[in-house]
Amino acid sequence: MTKYVIKRILYMFLTMFVITVMCFVLIKLLPLPAVREMGRDINLVLAKREKMGYNKPIMVQFFLYMKSIFTEWDWGVGEQMYDSLPIWDVMMQKLPYTVVVNLYSILISIPLGLGLGIYAALKKNKWQDAFISTLVMVFISVPSYVYAFLVQYIFCFKLDWFPLQLASLSQAGSLFSWRMFVSMVPAIMSLSFGVIAGFTRYTRAELSEVLTGDYMLLARTKGLTKAQAISRHAMRNAMVVILPMIIGEFIGILGGSMIIENIFGIPGIGNLYIASINVRDYNFFMALTVFYTLIGLASGIVIDISYGFIDPRIRMGSKK
Amino acid sequence: MMEQRIDRNIPKEKFQFVQKEARIHDERLQTKSVGYLQDAWNRFRTNKSAVVAFVLIMVLAAFALIVPVVSNYTVTFRDGYYKTVLPKFELFKNSGFWDGGKNEKQSVAGYQYLNAIGLETGKPAIMKVYDSFQDSTGETYYNLRVDSYYSVGFVYVNLSDAEYQALMQYQNDTGIQVIYPLAAIQNKHFVRGNDGANFWYKLQDESQGSSGAAKLDDNGNYIPNYLTSDNPERAGYTSLRIAGDGENGVWYTYAQKNQTGYRCRVHYSEYFYYRNGFYASFLFGTNVYGQDIFTCLAVGARFSLLLAITVATINFILGVIYGSIEGYYGGATDMIMERISDILASVPFMVTATLFQLHLADRVGVVVSLLFAFVLTGWVGTASRVRTQFYRFKGQEYVLAARTLGASDRRLIFKHIFPNSLGTIVTGAVMTIPGVIFSESMLSYLHIINLDTSSTLTSIGTMLSNGQGYLSTYPHIIMFPAIFIAILEISFNLFGNGLRDALNPSLRGADN
Numbered sequence: 001m002t003k004y005v006i007k008r009i010l011y012m013f014l015t016m017f018v019i020t021v022m023c024f025v026l027i028k029l030l031p032l033p034a035v036r037e038m039g040r041d042i043n044l045v046l047a048k049r050e051k052m053g054y055n056k057p058i059m060v061q062f063f064l065y066m067k068s069i070f071t072e073w074d075w076g077v078g079e080q081m082y083d084s085l086p087i088w089d090v091m092m093q094k095l096p097y098t099v100v101v102n103l104y105s106i107l108i109s110i111p112l113g114l115g116l117g118i119y120a121a122l123k124k125n126k127w128q129d130a131f132i133s134t135l136v137m138v139f140i141s142v143p144s145y146v147y148a149f150l151v152q153y154i155f156c157f158k159l160d161w162f163p164l165q166l167a168s169l170s171q172a173g174s175l176f177s178w179r180m181f182v183s184m185v186p187a188i189m190s191l192s193f194g195v196i197a198g199f200t201r202y203t204r205a206e207l208s209e210v211l212t213g214d215y216m217l218l219a220r221t222k223g224l225t226k227a228q229a230i231s232r233h234a235m236r237n238a239m240v241v242i243l244p245m246i247i248g249e250f251i252g253i254l255g256g257s258m259i260i261e262n263i264f265g266i267p268g269i270g271n272l273y274i275a276s277i278n279v280r281d282y283n284f285f286m287a288l289t290v291f292y293t294l295i296g297l298a299s300g301i302v303i304d305i306s307y308g309f310i311d312p313r314i315r316m317g318s319k320k
Numbered sequence: 321m322m323e324q325r326i327d328r329n330i331p332k333e334k335f336q337f338v339q340k341e342a343r344i345h346d347e348r349l350q351t352k353s354v355g356y357l358q359d360a361w362n363r364f365r366t367n368k369s370a371v372v373a374f375v376l377i378m379v380l381a382a383f384a385l386i387v388p389v390v391s392n393y394t395v396t397f398r399d400g401y402y403k404t405v406l407p408k409f410e411l412f413k414n415s416g417f418w419d420g421g422k423n424e425k426q427s428v429a430g431y432q433y434l435n436a437i438g439l440e441t442g443k444p445a446i447m448k449v450y451d452s453f454q455d456s457t458g459e460t461y462y463n464l465r466v467d468s469y470y471s472v473g474f475v476y477v478n479l480s481d482a483e484y485q486a487l488m489q490y491q492n493d494t495g496i497q498v499i500y501p502l503a504a505i506q507n508k509h510f511v512r513g514n515d516g517a518n519f520w521y522k523l524q525d526e527s528q529g530s531s532g533a534a535k536l537d538d539n540g541n542y543i544p545n546y547l548t549s550d551n552p553e554r555a556g557y558t559s560l561r562i563a564g565d566g567e568n569g570v571w572y573t574y575a576q577k578n579q580t581g582y583r584c585r586v587h588y589s590e591y592f593y594y595r596n597g598f599y600a601s602f603l604f605g606t607n608v609y610g611q612d613i614f615t616c617l618a619v620g621a622r623f624s625l626l627l628a629i630t631v632a633t634i635n636f637i638l639g640v641i642y643g644s645i646e647g648y649y650g651g652a653t654d655m656i657m658e659r660i661s662d663i664l665a666s667v668p669f670m671v672t673a674t675l676f677q678l679h680l681a682d683r684v685g686v687v688v689s690l691l692f693a694f695v696l697t698g699w700v701g702t703a704s705r706v707r708t709q710f711y712r713f714k715g716q717e718y719v720l721a722a723r724t725l726g727a728s729d730r731r732l733i734f735k736h737i738f739p740n741s742l743g744t745i746v747t748g749a750v751m752t753i754p755g756v757i758f759s760e761s762m763l764s765y766l767h768i769i770n771l772d773t774s775s776t777l778t779s780i781g782t783m784l785s786n787g788q789g790y791l792s793t794y795p796h797i798i799m800f801p802a803i804f805i806a807i808l809e810i811s812f813n814l815f816g817n818g819l820r821d822a823l824n825p826s827l828r829g830a831d832n
Contacts, residue, residue, distance in 0.1 A: 146805065
């Protein structure tokens, strides 16, 4: 197990390294945008560029980039936006918004999704199941921005229950204040429809498969009630597959949804990424590329490893 | 139980040879044989939702292919005056629904303004007056249904000399009044109207900040307020005149000569007809640029569908080749190729799309670079599916038998293993189509790609982002593209599920 985990992590870093090199080279091949006039700060950016060796060969630049990251945790400074602010600081300032919105969404989606999925599996092939499955099909297929527009139109304009845009931190006081939460509700709703449907579909599929297992018949034969058999045997076995998915979702909340952040004006990581492309700030773009790649890779590994932890029967890395 | 009776003593002569002369054949099968595709079709046919989804896809595809060809409008069509006009379907005329009308609350001045347009043109801008009421301050208000087309009313246009002559000729030929006398009020500070072109009547107060309420005569009628002169031929106007012109020796002025030609006040609905040969009527309304949403949607959908099908086909071919090699040879080949595809699959799609845009869009065009971005990492999914299928089938006895008979690698792959895995792979390829459509609309929504530069293209995502700022006031701009893409995505997913059940009966109902 340990050996497998180490191997996976080493692979992850290898992949990470290759992608970083590729993206770095591709970004450096683009014409370097001129530094905008911004008073005295222009010299700071120029000095920074000099330090990063912007007129040296690209591989030397890459070496300097890596060196400054590993020795000083310096990801560069904003050139076209967030003038001269360190990129890492800006990212850390944006990250909480993304995380909080997605966290709320996940916390709402998990119980709802699991509950509906379990219910549908238990009522399999009855009308309740057909109803839930149809809804799931619709909610999974419809793109998240369509919900966003619907939620915005109905709840923000027509009913006027929620503000259109996220409350600013100064208005709301804290990221976790009630006012902040209320202004986040439209975004949370738009995010959650698809996630709930995903959880429901997955839970229903797993549980209904488990329910047909022989050990379920045995459990009933030896005298357990249906509820006992389901909670003690079926759910546990279904969870082997469902839990890793939940864990994966938790890592995914770091990345968030660019389009939802864009529609509801959440000043999160996704909006930062889009802004960095639009103004061609390649320092931000590079750092965010690394960030997104890392999240993707990490969630893959955590999901795989969690299988082994949740169900000792699964031996990771063994030959099939 | 019945007792078994066996006659033990049968005389020999009772026996006779069967088929003494004939040769013995296998009996011909009496039923028609059912092939794989026929079988799959039979299964697909019984799946009602998948059939409905398939029909829907066909309808939407037909819409996307036919509408851009037959439509009166194009993507480049932009009308500066029919901006954000509402959806209008001729069948629902005056029904209060889908008739190009909008319910509005208007003050007295607003009501008079709209009413005056109808009086002058004969085309009523007010479709219906629901009721009027007085608010707490005693002001009277009207609840109206306003025709978003006719409420444009009049506009000032600058015509060249030739255009002016042609328009007058058109008026003389058809007897349709297009050019109306210039209004005396030329202030621009009124809330409504195109440079005040609709204020052809006297106002109580013409100063800045006026409500624009009309000054009525003793009978409650509007008092016309046109530019006048004592010469009927002023500014070369020789065409139709409106009623009331020329009374008491006072003639209305229909045009003003300026450096480039003539400045006229035209009835826009008729002027539009004169210019285009049809009256403006937009099935899905127009957006803020005055583009026809119906046509744009079809063009955007056509692009999305073509792109998605192209991407799915290319990814299918690449994935099948790559996955077959991986899965068939296994070992070190497999491991190295897996590493490569792993790395490609780990690059976030947004990053790929952005980098391709930044690097290639100027050189090979937006569409091609978008295609590259989809292809670069898109085939990995197909490849891994193919690989899995190969691992599943290559150890089976029939493959071993074929190998023993001397079949080549290629023959084994394409004749023996591949057809068995076809169902799964085809389903996977079809399922990539909705994903591509979604990603494309998302990228253009976020302005990471911009398809509108080539002016013959547009994208559903662009339409959505154009409408986003007007969600509260003009929801129709966003509603039609959003509904369209939602139906398209649902249909493709349902169809894909049906296809999977039909092609791989063993997977029936999995993750559904």
